[in-house]
Amino acid sequence: MVDVNKANKEALERVLSARPMLVGMGKAGEVIPEMGERMLLHAGPPIEWERMSGPLKGAIIGAMLYEGWASTPEEAEKIASKGEVEFDPCHHHHAVGPMAGVISPSMPVFIVENKTFNNKAYVTQNEGLGKVLRYGAYSQEVIDRLRWMEKILYPILNAGIKRAYDSDNAIDLKNLIAQALHMGDELHNRNKAATSLFLRTLFPYLVESSIDNKALAEVVRFLDSNDHFFLNLGMAAAKASVEPAHGIEGSSYVTIMARNGTDFGIKVSGLGDKWFTAPAAVPKVLLFPGFKPEDVNPDIGDSAIMETLGVGAFALAAAPAIVQFIGGTPQDAVNYTLEMYEITVSENNMFNIPYLNFRGTPTGIDVLQVAETGISPVLDTGVAHKQPGVGQVGAGIVRTPIEAFVKAAENYVERYLA
Amino acid sequence: MAIKDLLANGPIVVNIGIEQFYHDLKKQDAKVVHVDWRPSALKSDLLSKLRKLREGGAN
Amino acid sequence: MQRVEVVRGVYYDSVSLMRVAQELTKIDGVIDATLNMATEANIKIMSAAGFDLSGLDLRPSDLVIAVKANEEIIDGIIAKAKEYLSNPPWKTTEISQQYFPKSLNGALSMLPEANLALISIAGQYAGDEAMECLNKGLHVMLYSDNVSLEKEIELKKIAKERGLLVMGPDCGTAVVKGIGLGFANACPLGPVGMVAAAGTGLQEVHVQLAHRGIGVLHAIGTGGRDVKEAVGGITSLMGIEALLENDDVKVIVMVGKPPAPEVEKKIFQRLVSGNKPAVLGYIGGELEGDRPPIYFCKELEETAAVTAAVVNGTDPDLARKDLNLKYEHLKELASHFGKRKGYLRGLYSGGTLCYEAQLVASKLLGPIYSNAPLDERYKLPDSLKSIGNCMVDYGEDEFTQGRLHPMMDSSFRAKRMIEEAKENEVGVILFDCVLGYGCHESPAEQLASAISQVKREVGDRIIFVGYVCGVEADPQIASSQRKILEDVGVVLADSNAQAARLACLLLQ
Missing domain, CATH: 3.40.50.261 (Succinyl-CoA synthetase domains)
Incomplete structure (x- = not known):
């Protein structure tokens, strides 16, 4: 009989031994493997245009305008619905994207390498809050910002990152995550500390490599005003760390959780390339003023890779400052973390929670334990408006749909115990 | 643990179900942890298969 | 009128649901309220209780909130039910300050x-x-x-x-x-x-x-x-x-x-x-x-x-x-209180206590009807309708499905006391009041309020005989529970066997 505990231990050890480093940047079309010329990557499991939710459609439209594949939103929709653009999940290309997670060929991406296994992961630069592409907005201001990020932000960050890397001081993302957990971040809905640490660490290299101080100041101000800038880097670090744990015979370790705004999907280490999906849940949300509960789109984004790694909502006990997002007390935050220990393989050896006496964060979702106990993982999340073009309406917490885990558990039984 | 030891040490309880029993054990200074129990998401036969698997793996 | 609301994809344990229902029925204008996970068994129970669930697509992971109440308040009651579910009125802050594992x-x-x-x-x-x-x-x-x-x-x-x-x-x-x-x-x-x-x-x-x-x-x-x-x-x-x-x-x-x-x-x-x-x-x-x-x-x-x-x-x-001598003395006690006409009705929360009372009474009064009779020939066709000399065990499955055990909540039994007293042919009502850990914080109060209502309505025509099964150190404190019952005129015995004997002796 298959030894599930041993297989999961192997998966866990791979994740715990990961060394995700920020090694460079590049244009998505040039660096992401098998990225087609007329291809758009998106968050979550595969989905066709017709079934896409508002914010994902909005982000696709925005990306097509940005690429110049269409000159109006209407034209973009027409092209997309005719199947003249290829859609593929980020996760099929070692990439991850927050919220809609759309990556188009011209977009600059960070390259994170897991030095233990020499695998790479890719992610875009974070746009900040408000009207942004990842929440499905595609107005001129959104496109203009994307262009600025390509023309100004990218070259300056790229030069700094390259300089750090060349001087043998590549930024160690795992280390930043561990530190940020002790500074009130849980690395999903709160990235204030991690973003600050990132900027502080990179700053000397940015200065050394800068040829235009005015532009550098613009970049630093942008990072300073965007508390979520590190989220994308954290996600790529998580992706690079967890991916080597996939494909272990007999393992029930969850290696991907992702949502596309319509479906929630997972992959499991020992269950091959199959996605196990269920309709995405609607988050419990703290709404920004002026929005109503019925505006809320079902859950969306690859950012659940943070919980897959063992932070995010799993580390809520480390982030008492954001409990208002979950509408509760700091004790509620602690309880979410404690609950997740009941469905995880182990505790993290590097990420820990001061309030829990430095106990390691719950790490490694075991799909069988989820199905057995009926406890499904919780996620912290941003919340998008249902309609394309509107953007973010709030932030909150969401319980992932148990059905996806049950399907995977049933498949596990079929595969290994039949 | 043998019955002998249970009687000698007294009950150290996992309470699964009615929460009142947990509070009453607390009142008696018994060691007890309450489980906020919910049914498994799996059908009964699948559940027992998986539990057997886990036990086997633990040995 | 009836209102049914379905909440999809949740789970609550039955005791919490029953407690919410119990809180709701305390509200003026509420006729009945029940909350259940929509398992097949629960749907049957709710339908049997007179709630119309026809035409609803229900799955076991759905919560059904069903209320019968005056039209003006019924929406408020549904809202109240949800509020109680998320914030139970009986929970102290101390409890919410800790984590209960789920597995x-x-x-x-x-x-x-x-x-x-x-x-x-x-x-x-x-x-x-x-x-x-x-x-x-x-x-x-x-x-x-x-x-x-x-x-x-x-x-x-x-x-x-x-x-x-x-x-x-x-x-x-x-x-x-x-x-x-x-x-x-x-x-x-x-x-x-x-x-x-x-x-x-x-x-x-x-x-x-x-x-x-x-x-x-x-x-x-x-x-x-x-x-x-x-x-x-x-x-x-x-x-x-x-x-x-x-x-x-x-x-x-x-x-x-x-x-x-x-x-x-x-x-x-x-x-x-x-x-x-x-x-x-x-x-x-x-x-x-x-x-x-x-x-x-x-x-x-x-x-x-x-x-x-x-x-x-x-x-x-x-x-x-010595014990038999004590039992003999009960005759004097009975004549002191004066004999009553009619039947004996026993309403029990404890199954064995009900069984023992039937054994005692059948020797003194002949066959006793029950939902859990000594002899199947005397099984009540309807547990809610007494026949002749009769004893009902409220701890039987038929009463505890979808309801708290009578030792945790006597309100259902208290209602039955009022019903029994309306019948002219009833002379003695016998009951137990079980204390201890796990039991209601004051079962005597629940029963006493029904008994005093009966006394107001029928005076001394009916005599209540009770037994408080408990000790001083119990959370409810036996003496104060006894006092509550004595204050409404209940004759209390020192044991279940004595209560059953005394109840029989009080009948002519």
Whole structure:
């Protein structure tokens, strides 16, 4: 009989031994493997245009305008619905994207390498809050910002990152995550500390490599005003760390959780390339003023890779400052973390929670334990408006749909115990 | 643990179900942890298969 | 009018749901309220209770909130139900300040030294959960009922192989090293060890021993079916074995209905060879004549009295004689209160207490009708409609599905008292009031408010006879519970057997 505990231990050890480093940047079309010329990557499991939710459609439209594949939103929709653009999940290309997670060929991406296994992961630069592409907005201001990020932000960050890397001081993302957990971040809905640490660490290299101080100041101000800038880097670090744990015979370790705004999907280490999906849940949300509960789109984004790694909502006990997002007390935050220990393989050896006496964060979702106990993982999340073009309406917490885990558990039984 | 030891040490309880029993054990200074129990998401036969698997793996 | 609301994809335990329903029915204008997970069984129960659920697409993971109330308030009541679910009015802040694990593994990671699981979840799940607990090396007390006989046998056989105890299913009471589990009274520790197939039987003997200054160290519950032929007394025999082995236990007491002949024989033989004094309290048993150090009793108070004598080294027969003298005196007491016309109606929360009362009453009044009769010929066709001299056990499954056990909530029984009193042919109402851990915080208050309403309506035509099964140290404090009942004119007896006798003697 298959030894599930041993297989999961192997998966866990791979994740715990990961060394995700920020090694460079590049244009998505040039660096992401098998990225087609007329291809758009998106968050979550595969989905066709017709079934896409508002914010994902909005982000696709925005990306097509940005690429110049269409000159109006209407034209973009027409092209997309005719199947003249290829859609593929980020996760099929070692990439991850927050919220809609759309990556188009011209977009600059960070390259994170897991030095233990020499695998790479890719992610875009974070746009900040408000009207942004990842929440499905595609107005001129959104496109203009994307262009600025390509023309100004990218070259300056790229030069700094390259300089750090060349001087043998590549930024160690795992280390930043561990530190940020002790500074009130849980690395999903709160990235204030991690973003600050990132900027502080990179700053000397940015200065050394800068040829235009005015532009550098613009970049630093942008990072300073965007508390979520590190989220994308954290996600790529998580992706690079967890991916080597996939494909272990007999393992029930969850290696991907992702949502596309319509479906929630997972992959499991020992269950091959199959996605196990269920309709995405609607988050419990703290709404920004002026929005109503019925505006809320079902859950969306690859950012659940943070919980897959063992932070995010799993580390809520480390982030008492954001409990208002979950509408509760700091004790509620602690309880979410404690609950997740009941469905995880182990505790993290590097990420820990001061309030829990430095106990390691719950790490490694075991799909069988989820199905057995009926406890499904919780996620912290941003919340998008249902309609394309509107953007973010709030932030909150969401319980992932148990059905996806049950399907995977049933498949596990079929595969290994039949 | 043998019955002998249970009687000698007294009950150290996992309470699964009615929460009142947990509070009453607390009142008696018994060691007890309450489980906020919910049914498994799996059908009964699948559940027992998986539990057997886990036990086997633990040995 | 009726309003039904369905909340999809949630889970709440039945006790929380029942408590919410209980809170809702307290609100003026609410006729009835029920909250249930939409399992097939629950849908049947709700339909039977008169809620129309037709045309609804219901799954077991749906919560059904159903309310009957005045039209003006009905929306508010549904909203109230949801508020209570998310923020239960009975929860203190202290409780919300901690984490309750949601799985057995989670619990064991918090309390790795645990040695016993007390399981009181719905019967359909309880068997599997008990098996998992055995797999983790835990002894099990299975409070849940509706566990199949096959499952019980499977559990007990596996447990026996591993030297683990399975108390139950349907085991409401146990005491381990003086700690009460489930429904149990706060009695002193002492040299007695019990094995009981009857929950309130155990409680009554426990309490009656305490009244006689005798303490109990362990009381192992077995569940009523353990002594049937199919199960073969597995837990009873393991319990006896453990008590024989335990040097702190000087006297062993068995309590329950008479076991199947095969089982009775095994128990008897083991006790004979064990050579420790033992009192066999088989309620309504046929065995006569003590064979010291083994003594045979037929009632609960008698069992306690004889046990006390054995512990104290006095003459058990003398103890029986004293008891009979006390029972004789009840005649004087009855004439002091004045005899009543009509029938006796007994309303019980304790199954064994109801059974014992029927045994007593049938000898004095002839056949007693019941939902759990001594003789199937006198089974009530409708448990909610009394016939003749009649006793109803509110702890039977038919009343506890979708409702709290009557020992946790007497309100249903209190309503029945008012109904019974409306019938001219009723002269005496007999009832029990069981105290202890696990029980309602003040059952006497629930019953007294109904009784005082009856008194206002029918005066002294009906006399209430009650028995408070409890001790001073119980959370409810026996004396204050007794006072509450005495203040509304209830005649209280010192034991269940005496209450039943007195009630019969009060009828002409």
